[in-house]
Amino acid sequence: MGTIGRHLTFRGSLRRSHENTWERSMPPLFDKPIGQLEPDSPSALHDVQEALHAHAARIESEDCSGTALLVGAELLRWHEDMHSHPTLKLLGGFVVDDPGISNHHVLLTAAPLAGAVLYLNHDGDTRVVFGSVEAFLEATRQARARGGDVEELHPRISPSATDQEGLTALIRRLLESPEDEDLAVQVIPSLDLLDLDLLRESATHENFFISEAVAMEIEKRPDEKLREIAVLCAEHKHPQAAKAGKRALAVEERRRFEHAGPSQS
DSSP states (O other): OOSSOOOOOOOOOOOOOOOOOOOSSOOOOOOBOGGGSOTTSHHHHHHHHHHHHHHHHHHTTSOOTTSOBOOTHHHHHHHHHHTTSHHHHHHTEEEOBOOSSSOEEEEEOBTTSTTOEEEEOTTSOOEEEESSHHHHHHHHHHHHHHTOOGGGGOOSSOOOOSOHHHHHHHHHHHHTOTTTHHHHHHHGGGOOSOOHHHHHHHHTOSSHHHHHHHHHHHHHSOOGGGHHHHHHHHTOSSHHHHHHHHHHHHHHHHHHHHHHOSOOO
16 A cells, blocks of 8 residues: 555445436536535536536547547446545546556546546555646547556646635545545645645644645645644654655755755855
């Protein structure tokens, strides 16, 4: 298992649809605050289904040969198999590919990450890797052209969510729930790291995975303003979070040294 990844396996019913007809007139619904509703509410489920049908209609015009993209009835089958997964329920997501390695790209339809594509990694770090479905499809085309995998084109730093206020509210809600707090780890990489109050709260959270997730993002994006947050992570009582915090501090120290340049005699 990855450093902070916890595999949450929840399979929904294995119903298969006998219909292979997709509505072509459905507009993509990427502005619905599903993540702020009860995940199983009729409204949330209806909106995900509409977005699913809209994506299915769109993907029909895409050349999917030589890719792992799901089309037609396979899209619906995977949605029915995976819709009970906690991450997909929270963010209104549905699986859009099947590379055959138990990891999947998931199109999100719920605010605050609506329209983004998340990588659901069964034994690693789940996070948003593309800011839009078009960016994901372009990466799929590039991977096919070079004979590689889409995963090789994942950015080291996740794209920041456009709705930072909504993301902050979501993370705070998750941190308050012992049953849901692990899900915060998956969306912390989408923060712009400007809300220091939230970062302090996360860095000192009892769940060391959350503190570690913050430290890992600071390590990727060192900044003087984040030094105090890295210190809090380094002082976490759990050694795994503390180790990540110390790595973040080391990167920030190196950045400061390089920025200062050689001393003048």
